[in-house]
Amino acid sequence: NAGVTQTPKFRILKIGQSMTLQCAQDMNHNYMYWYRQDPGMGLKLIYYSVGAGITDKGEVPNGYNVSRSTTEDFPLRLELAAPSQTSVYFCASSLAPYEQYFGPGTRLTVT
Amino acid sequence: GDSVTQMEGPVTLSEEAFLTINCTYTATGYPSLFWYVQYPGEGLQLLLKATKADDKGSNKGFEATYRKETTSFHLEKGSVQVSDSAVYFCALTSGAGNMLTFGGGTRLMVKP
Numbered sequence: 001n002a003g004v005t006q007t008p009k010f011r012i013l014k015i016g017q018s019m020t021l022q023c024a025q026d027m028n029h030n031y032m033y034w035y036r037q038d039p040g041m042g043l044k045l046i047y048y049s050v051g052a053g054i055t056d057k058g059e060v061p062n063g064y065n066v067s068r069s070t071t072e073d074f075p076l077r078l079e080l081a082a083p084s085q086t087s088v089y090f091c092a093s094s095l096a097p098y099e100q101y102f103g104p105g106t107r108l109t110v111t
Numbered sequence: 112g113d114s115v116t117q118m119e120g121p122v123t124l125s126e127e128a129f130l131t132i133n134c135t136y137t138a139t140g141y142p143s144l145f146w147y148v149q150y151p152g153e154g155l156q157l158l159l160k161a162t163k164a165d166d167k168g169s170n171k172g173f174e175a176t177y178r179k180e181t182t183s184f185h186l187e188k189g190s191v192q193v194s195d196s197a198v199y200f201c202a203l204t205s206g207a208g209n210m211l212t213f214g215g216g217t218r219l220m221v222k223p
Contacts, residue, residue, distance in 0.1 A: 004154075031209055042115075042200060042213035043155075058210065090154055094209055099145060102154040 002026055004103035006091050012109045013081045021076040021106050023091030029101075031094045032074040034058075034066065036087040037105075043090060049074055081110045113138040117201050117214035124191055124221050132186040132217045134175075134201035142203040144168075144177050144184040145211070149198045158186075158199070191221045 007022045025032065030051050035043040045058030049068040063085060065077040074093075078085060088107050092100040118133040136142065143162045147155040159168030164179035173188045184201060201214040 033210070035211075040216075042215045043211070044213075045210055048210060092155075092211075099157045099160055100209075100211055102147075102156070104154045 004091055004093055004101055006089075006103040006106050008106060009104070010107045012111065013078075015081060015083065015110060017081050018077070018079050019081070019108075021078070021089055021091075021108075023074045023076065023103060024072050025074075025091075025093040025101075026072065027093060027095070027101065028071065029093035029095045030071065031100075032068065033092040033094075033100065034064070034074070034076045035090045035092065036060065037090060038087050046076065046089075078108075083110050086110045113142070113203060113205050113212045115201050115203055115212055115214035117199075117217050119215070120198075120218040122217060122219050124219070126193055126221055126223050127190045128221075130186070130188040130191045130195075130219070132199055132201075132219070134184045134186065134214060136182050136184065136201075136203050138182075138203055138205055138212075140205060142205045144175070145202045145204070146173070146175055146184070146186050147200045147202060147213075149200065149216070151197070155200065191219070193221045193223055195219060196221045 004025045033048045034046040037043045047066040049055045091103040094100040114137045145160045146158040148158045159170040161168040161177035167176045175186045198216045200216045202211045
């Protein structure tokens, strides 16, 4: 039972490049989430999903897209990367309405 | 909207000292309350939770009581260890999406 896994662990992007952050969970959780954590700050919700085929915006969705084609996977897409997207990205899942379980994070730098 | 306010850190304590990290919240309805801990270089781990007023969450010697009258969920531990050094986040869930609203985090440093 791996829990929530994220790939890659680290990535450096140039301004304007695109990439997809991968997230998978094997706990059969229906809810999944993407957060970003800026240095010294709390986490802010980017997007979330309450089930396959259903996604919705969180607090800071601009510059990101998501899809949820299966229960297990919830990739986050960055189009036209900007320095403001330099952050640590955390994926989480939950069997609503219970607590969320977090992945180890992806550290992204945009230069 | 919902919000969580934590005391600012860093909090520096000597080993075996008593710990309190204050957390207050603003929310509509009846949120569930959580404390998460983040060790250096790692993701967040659930430390404890409380789902209704007067509930006490506890784990690994840490405790917090859901106080609806003061809208607070303060984290306490009677005797901290060096291994407790981490960042602690207070959070609440609300809404149909079970979304977490986090406080800004409090860094705890415990010295031997």
